[in-house]
Amino acid sequence: MTxxxxxxxxxxxxxxxxxxxxxxxxxYGLLTIELESSKILDLLKYLYNHPSxxxxxxxxxxxxxxxxxxxxxxxxxxxxxxxxxxxxxxxKCFMPNDQAFIPSITPLYSAANWQERETFDFxxxxxxxxxxxxxxxxxxxxxxxxxxxxxxxxxxxxxxxxDTYFGR
Amino acid sequence: xxxxxxxxxxxLQGAGFFATSLDKAVGLARANSIWPLPFATxxxxxxxxxxxxxxxxxxxxxxxxxxxxxxQADLLMVxxxxxxxxxxxxxxxxLQMAEPRWVIAVGACASSGGIFDTYSVLQGxxxxxxxxxxxxxxxxxxxxxxxxxxxxxxxxxxxxxxxxNSPEYQALMASYGIE
Amino acid sequence: MQNDTLISLDQEKREYTTLNLGPTHxxxxxxxxxVLTMDGEIIVDSEQTIGYIHRAFEKIAEHRPYYQVxxxxxxxxxxxxxxxxxxxxMTVEKLLGVEMPKRVDYMRVIIMELARISDHLVCNSVIAxxxxxxxxxxxxxQWREKIYDIFESICGARLTTNIGRIGGMExxxxxxxxxSIRDFLANFPKVFAEFCNLLERNRxxxxxxxxxGPISAERALNYGFTGPNxxxxxxxxxxxxxxxxxxxxxxxxxxxxxxxGDTYDRFMVRQQEIRESLKIIEQALNNLPEGKFFxxxxxxxxxxxxxxYNNMExxxxxxxxxxxxxxxxxxxxxxxxxxxxxxxxxxLVSDGGRAAYRLHFRRPxxxxxxxxxxxxxxxxxxxxxxxxxxxxxxxGELDA
Numbered sequence: 078m079t080x081x082x083x084x085x086x087x088x089x090x091x092x093x094x095x096x097x098x099x100x101x102x103x104x105y106g107l108l109t110i111e112l113e114s115s116k117i118l119d120l121l122k123y124l125y126n127h128p129s130x131x132x133x134x135x136x137x138x139x140x141x142x143x144x145x146x147x148x149x150x151x152x153x154x155x156x157x158x159x160x161x162x163x164x165x166x167x168x169k170c171f172m173p174n175d176q177a178f179i180p181s182i183t184p185l186y187s188a189a190n191w192q193e194r195e196t197f198d199f200x201x202x203x204x205x206x207x208x209x210x211x212x213x214x215x216x217x218x219x220x221x222x223x224x225x226x227x228x229x230x231x232x233x234x235x236x237x238x239x240d241t242y243f244g245r
Numbered sequence: 246x247x248x249x250x251x252x253x254x255x256x257l258q259g260a261g262f263f264a265t266s267l268d269k270a271v272g273l274a275r276a277n278s279i280w281p282l283p284f285a286t287x288x289x290x291x292x293x294x295x296x297x298x299x300x301x302x303x304x305x306x307x308x309x310x311x312x313x314x315x316x317q318a319d320l321l322m323v324x325x326x327x328x329x330x331x332x333x334x335x336x337x338x339x340l341q342m343a344e345p346r347w348v349i350a351v352g353a354c355a356s357s358g359g360i361f362d363t364y365s366v367l368q369g370x371x372x373x374x375x376x377x378x379x380x381x382x383x384x385x386x387x388x389x390x391x392x393x394x395x396x397x398x399x400x401x402x403x404x405x406x407x408x409x410n411s412p413e414y415q416a417l418m419a420s421y422g423i424e
Numbered sequence: 425m426q427n428d429t430l431i432s433l434d435q436e437k438r439e440y441t442t443l444n445l446g447p448t449h450x451x452x453x454x455x456x457x458x459v460l461t462m463d464g465e466i467i468v469d470s471e472q473t474i475g476y477i478h479r480a481f482e483k484i485a486e487h488r489p490y491y492q493v494x495x496x497x498x499x500x501x502x503x504x505x506x507x508x509x510x511x512x513x514m515t516v517e518k519l520l521g522v523e524m525p526k527r528v529d530y531m532r533v534i535i536m537e538l539a540r541i542s543d544h545l546v547c548n549s550v551i552a553x554x555x556x557x558x559x560x561x562x563x564x565x566q567w568r569e570k571i572y573d574i575f576e577s578i579c580g581a582r583l584t585t586n587i588g589r590i591g592g593m594e595x596x597x598x599x600x601x602x603x604s605i606r607d608f609l610a611n612f613p614k615v616f617a618e619f620c621n622l623l624e625r626n627r628x629x630x631x632x633x634x635x636x637g638p639i640s641a642e643r644a645l646n647y648g649f650t651g652p653n654x655x656x657x658x659x660x661x662x663x664x665x666x667x668x669x670x671x672x673x674x675x676x677x678x679x680x681x682x683x684x685g686d687t688y689d690r691f692m693v694r695q696q697e698i699r700e701s702l703k704i705i706e707q708a709l710n711n712l713p714e715g716k717f718f719x720x721x722x723x724x725x726x727x728x729x730x731x732x733y734n735n736m737e738x739x740x741x742x743x744x745x746x747x748x749x750x751x752x753x754x755x756x757x758x759x760x761x762x763x764x765x766x767x768x769x770x771x772l773v774s775d776g777g778r779a780a781y782r783l784h785f786r787r788p789x790x791x792x793x794x795x796x797x798x799x800x801x802x803x804x805x806x807x808x809x810x811x812x813x814x815x816x817x818x819x820g821e822l823d824a
């Protein structure tokens with residue numbers, strides 16, 4: 078039996094999703110691949126149902142914003158874990174700012190429901206096929222996506238702060 | 246076991262009678278039987294649990310009975326961060342309380358937003374409701390919370406019966422848009 | 425089951441009531457809103473609203489130097505702050521690629537396991553309170569104060585500890601600290617045994633919570649459960665064993681698992697974990713290695729004050745650290761630890777700047793709380809309350 082490790086995992090993914098795989102790397106021992114965003118659900122389904130890999134645990138899902146990389150401004154990062162082989166993989170999908178659409182993985186993982194809503198809330202990424210995509214942490218009336226880099230951290234209503242004392 | 250009794254207010258005393266003003270008697274009774282409404286949202290709420298539990302035992306100060314319903318509460322204790330989403334809820338709870346009512350902001354977040362000067366956090370609950378006592382700390386120690394309660398007791402004890410009808414108080418309420 | 429029979433009895437149109445549970449409710453221990461659709465006393469459906477204390481941790485972390493993120497992690501799961509602190513330190517250490525001396529690892533293990541005990545004590549005693557038994561709560565809270573005293577003598581704070589530093593601990597354990605931990609180990613088991621006697625095989629308590637809020641292992645995994653809630657369903661996933669960090673591989677302990685994934689199993693898994701934690705602390709304390717309490721990372725670990733005042737190099741490092749100008753490598757790292765509620769993960773993307781480019785917290789509460797409607801469907805309102813307190817949803821961790 079072949080050993081289930083990063084190299085094997087990458088080989089399996091390359092065979093099945095060779096055209097959609099953009100890059101692969103191994104920072105700090107965790108296999109990290111970049112994938113075309115439209116293929117994410119297919120890949121996760123493949124890994125979920127793969128007879129030997131069995132990646133069936135969604136650890137984490139979050140968004141990321143790189144305003145300086147044109148055409149790949151918004152990203153979603155998935156961490157998936159195979160509890161049987163104790164093997165993790167990180168999958169990144171990037172999208173342009175004006176077409177921030179990605180398939181929802183809620184049909185596969187119930188855990189993705191709120192995490193996708195949170196990502197939508199923070200970055201405005203639309204998850205196609207999500208059952209209830211609306212803001213989760215912020216108020217519904219909010220008209221921007223606060224974790225995008227162009228929006229400020231601080232509350233605008235404070236009047237008691239003198240910028241000269243903060244070195245700004 | 247010695248039980249400490251509250252000191253009698255100043256008044257006229259003789260054989261078989263004691264006379265004092267009504268607001269002093271009412272203040273004494275109110276101050277030593279405050280019913281707090283714990284509005285605990287985050288970390289400070291856990292310190293409040295410690296304050297209520299056996300080691301610190303806030304009941305020693307006459308606040309034995311927590312009132313989880315705002316209708317019967319005298320003191321609104323806001324403990325923890327109040328996000329902008331939560332602001333209207335704090336206000337509604339305050340409106341549901343009957344006069345006379347007091348408010349204590351426990352912890353840096355409730356007092357001023359604390360370290361969370363962010364887009365989502367209300368920068369102090371005094372933006373939505375008037376506050377009587379602020380307790381600093383992130384989170385305050387149980388001793389500090391008890392100190393805040395005793396400060397409230399002083400306020401309660403010395404409040405005149407007409408304060409809530411005074412024009413200053415009505416102006417304060419009007420500044421928060423409360424009728 | 426109960427629902428099915430009800431529906432088959434009368435097919436006529438039923439009238440549902442809507443019940444608003446929260447955002448502030450004495451029985452929810454935090455601010456979550458649940459809008460329940462009730463058929464009499466049976467919950468038909470529920471809709472959750474969260475975000476009432478959303479504080480934008482992730483945005484703050486993008487604007488603060490690395491060492492200033494530690495106080496934010498305190499406020500995630502504030503019942504066991506030290507675990508979160510350690511998790512963050514280890515994440516940055518992983519990014520920097522530094523190894524900790526064994527002594528640091530062991531000191532961290534002691535602190536983390538003490539925090540786990542205090543976390544589980546809160547949760548379990550609150551389950552008892554929600555079923556009407558206040559005695560256990562007032563009893564174990566005295567002993568939780570002892571844990572706070574230990575934390576206080578280690579770092580000066582009780583609840584939001586900010587304990588340890590990137591690259592080690594801020595100071596060594598003093599003799600008094602070691603003694604107070606030994607005292608705790610000697611005396612706490614007796615108290616805890618009484619707490620166990622009070623509840624574990626208590627007929628009333630068992631009847632009340634066995635079978636409430638159950639979830640199967642498959643659904644729990646699909647929902648991303650971790651920690652005691654997952655182990656109660658029978659899955660033995662524990663980060664301490666699966667991906668050992670901070671020398672957990674040196675210790676001998678077992679991972680308790682449940683069978684049914686109901687409230688009683690969650691309660692019992694936590695009870696058993698408290699015992700295992702005591703075992704770990706004892707081993708760590710007995711085998712505490714000699715050596716330095718910090719690693720050799722002068723760029724991150726504050727030099728002693730004497731050095732700062734008398735030595736140019738130390739002064740420069742001190743200045744650089746405090747101003748947050750220490751150099752970090754470019755890279756991305758995911759590190760997870762076993763928090764009080766499950767796998768607490770830190771996904772850190774660094775672009776070499778003074779602050780993290782992106783920091784995402786994998787908050788176990790946030791992920792498993794979404795299963796709540798499924799768990800309480802068809803049960804009574806009072807069962808839902810108990811199920812919620814046994815899930816130990818901490819608002820700070822839920823909303824970040």
